[in-house]
Amino acid sequence: xxxxxxxxxxxxxxxxxxxxxxxxxxxxxxxxxxxxxxxxxxxxxxxxxxxxxxxxxxxxxxxxxxxxxxxxxxxxxxxxxxxxxxxxxxxxxxxxxxxxxxxxxxxxxxxxxxxxxxxxxxxxxxxxxxxxxxxxxxxxxxxxxxxxxxxxxxxxxxxxxxxxxxxxxxxxxxxxxxxxxxxxxxxxxxxxxxxxxxxxxxxxxxxxxxxxxxxxxxxxxxxxxxxxxxxxxxxxxxxxxx
Amino acid sequence: xxxxxxxxxxxxxxxxxxxxxxxxxxxxxxxxxxxxxxxxxxxxxxxxxxxxxxxxxxxxxxxxxxxxxxxxxxxxxxxxxxxxxxxxxxxxxxxxxxxxxxxxxxxxxxxxxxxxxxxxxxxxxxxxxxxxxxxxxxxxxxxxxxxxxxxxxxxxxxxxxxxxxxxxxxxxxxxxxxxxxxxxxxxxxxxxxxxxxxxxxxxxxxxxxxxxxxxxxxxxxxxxxxxxxxxxxxxxxxxxxxxxxxxxxxxxxxxxxxxxxxxxxxxxxxxxxxxxxxxxxxxxxxxxxxxxxxx
Ligand SMILES: Nc1ncnc2c1ncn2[C@@H]1O[C@H](COP(=O)(O)OP(=O)(O)OP(=O)(O)O)[C@@H](O)[C@H]1O
Ligand SMILES: [Mg+2]
Numbered sequence: 207x208x209x210x211x212x213x214x215x216x217x218x219x220x221x222x223x224x225x226x227x228x229x230x231x232x233x234x235x236x237x238x239x240x241x242x243x244x245x246x247x248x249x250x251x252x253x254x255x256x257x258x259x260x261x262x263x264x265x266x267x268x269x270x271x272x273x274x275x276x277x278x279x280x281x282x283x284x285x286x287x288x289x290x291x292x293x294x295x296x297x298x299x300x301x302x303x304x305x306x307x308x309x310x311x312x313x314x315x316x317x318x319x320x321x322x323x324x325x326x327x328x329x330x331x332x333x334x335x336x337x338x339x340x341x342x343x344x345x346x347x348x349x350x351x352x353x354x355x356x357x358x359x360x361x362x363x364x365x366x367x368x369x370x371x372x373x374x375x376x377x378x379x380x381x382x383x384x385x386x387x388x389x390x391x392x393x394x395x396x397x398x399x400x401x402x403x404x405x406x407x408x409x410x411x412x413x414x415x416x417x418x419x420x421x422x423x424x425x426x427x428x429x430x431x432x433x434x435x436x437x438x439x440x441x442x443x444x445x446x447x448x
Numbered sequence: 449x450x451x452x453x454x455x456x457x458x459x460x461x462x463x464x465x466x467x468x469x470x471x472x473x474x475x476x477x478x479x480x481x482x483x484x485x486x487x488x489x490x491x492x493x494x495x496x497x498x499x500x501x502x503x504x505x506x507x508x509x510x511x512x513x514x515x516x517x518x519x520x521x522x523x524x525x526x527x528x529x530x531x532x533x534x535x536x537x538x539x540x541x542x543x544x545x546x547x548x549x550x551x552x553x554x555x556x557x558x559x560x561x562x563x564x565x566x567x568x569x570x571x572x573x574x575x576x577x578x579x580x581x582x583x584x585x586x587x588x589x590x591x592x593x594x595x596x597x598x599x600x601x602x603x604x605x606x607x608x609x610x611x612x613x614x615x616x617x618x619x620x621x622x623x624x625x626x627x628x629x630x631x632x633x634x635x636x637x638x639x640x641x642x643x644x645x646x647x648x649x650x651x652x653x654x655x656x657x658x659x660x661x662x663x664x665x666x667x668x669x670x671x672x673x674x675x676x677x678x679x680x681x682x683x684x685x686x687x688x689x690x691x692x693x694x695x696x697x698x699x700x701x702x703x704x705x706x707x708x709x710x711x712x713x714x715x716x717x718x719x720x721x722x723x724x725x726x727x728x729x730x731x732x733x734x735x736x737x738x739x740x741x742x743x
Contacts, residue, residue, distance in 0.1 A: 286629075302621075315614060360628075
């Protein structure tokens with residue numbers, strides 16, 4: 207079962223938590239170049255913790271995280287953008303009192319991405335015209351959908367190879383949800399980005415993804431081809447409310 | 449009429465001094481979320497540093513800036529790294545630590561100087577300027593101009609430089625800042641260093657105006673707290689404007705009511721503003737709701 211092509215990201219038996227509580231148990235999964243991987247699970251399953259552990263905001267208590275053939279388990283969070291790993295956090299976490307433009311500028315803070323910053327920012331505003339319209343507006347005043355686009359654009363400023371998104375569809379109108387998933391799909395198919403997204407919106411996430419994993423109370427209980435997971439009776443009943 | 453102009457002049461000049469002390473305090477609070485009780489002691493260190501340069505290197509007090517500023521920056525950065533950073537998960541303890549530092553610095557200087565009062569004079573100290581009939585000491589005018597210049601320079605740095613943006617980003621959401629590639633620990637050290645340096649800068653400018661004593665820091669820190677609350681926690685322009693409000697309030701209360709009452713009036717206004725407008729006059733509205741995110 208070993209894959210001849212090494213994974214872009216591999217999470218190997220990672221355990222993590224806060225204080226006395228362990229939230230993530232022995233989590234293991236892989237992401238290959240060019241794919242969209244969805245990790246789905248209910249509220250409190252540990253999705254945010256999993257992404258936070260990968261980027262180093264939460265320390266792994268056991269296990270190993272490899273990115274582009276390099277052990278990043280203990281690598282400080284602030285070095286990851288220059289390695290090519292970007293995270294769009296839950297709710298976007300924009301800098302509320304800065305303008306849209308300044309938020310994008312900060313996306314290119316790491317030294318490697320500062321060159322060509324202005325060109326990249328223009329590119330992002332072309333990709334998301336609404337951000338161009340709102341560029342002088344404080345990010346705290348954006349609507350939910352605009353905020354999500356701004357957060358995605360900000361993460362793209364460092365030209366990542368792997369983009370991770372924490373519940374990009376949460377709190378958006380059905381129309382907006384569709385739009386955000388379209389954008390994510392476009393980034394993978396047209397821009398060649400590799401994507402990991404964490405979602406509660408199981409049905410839609412598995413439709414967009416190539417492969418999926420199911421996270422349940424901190425355990426990755428299933429994994430495989432997204433279409434297959436979507437057709438699975440058990441999964442439909444337990445996670446998709448069908 | 450002449451009285452009024454005089455009171456206003458006194459208030460504005462005093463305000464400039466308070467502004468200078470408060471800008472650094474507010475920068476530290478805005479970014480690191482620490483109330484730095486030791487800020488007044490850093491002013492005191494700046495004054496003694498100026499005294500040392502003046503006495504031993506025979507420099508004009510204003511020239512000692514080239515030595516005092518880098519020294520105070522380093523003092524601030526070291527204090528942050530060695531005392532405050534290890535306490536980062538316990539914000540209340542950090543505040544007590546700055547209080548401990550206040551007592552420590554004050555008493556070390558007291559012991560070192562044997563409690564003797566020192567003074568520093570500059571060649572410009574004797575010069576005074578006639579402004580609309582009011583005689584104003586040039587040293588006070590320099591302090592006012594410097595406070596203005598520093599506030600503008602700091603504002604420009606924070607707004608337009610990448611490092612300044614990173615400092616603001618950390619103030620607004622530190623984990624998002626980390627995700628952008630900002631080394632938050634380094635920004636804390638830098639910010640505390642800058643805040644300390646600004647206090648030292650104030651100390652330098654005040655050395656020719658006040659006589660030096662180890663307890664002088666306390667007489668700046670109390671009005672500085674009022675300034676910061678009035679101007680808005682974390683706001684650099686707020687600290688500047690707040691400085692003048694406090695200076696003028698003190699001058700007016702001292703002249704028209706009773707000098708003994710000036711602090712009572714000042715802190716009465718302080719409490720009233722806290723109740724009516726917790727974000728201060730210039731604080732970012734809504735900052736409380738966004739909660740200036742922690743973790
Ligand atoms: N900073 C924290 N300190 C302590 N416990 C935490 C912290 N963050 C999360 N937890 C706990 O860890 C568990 C998993 O939380 P996590 O945020 O990873 O879940 P999630 O799957 O992202 O949930 P949601 O869908 O609501 O975003 C929860 O029980 C939560 O209470
Ligand atoms: Mg979450």
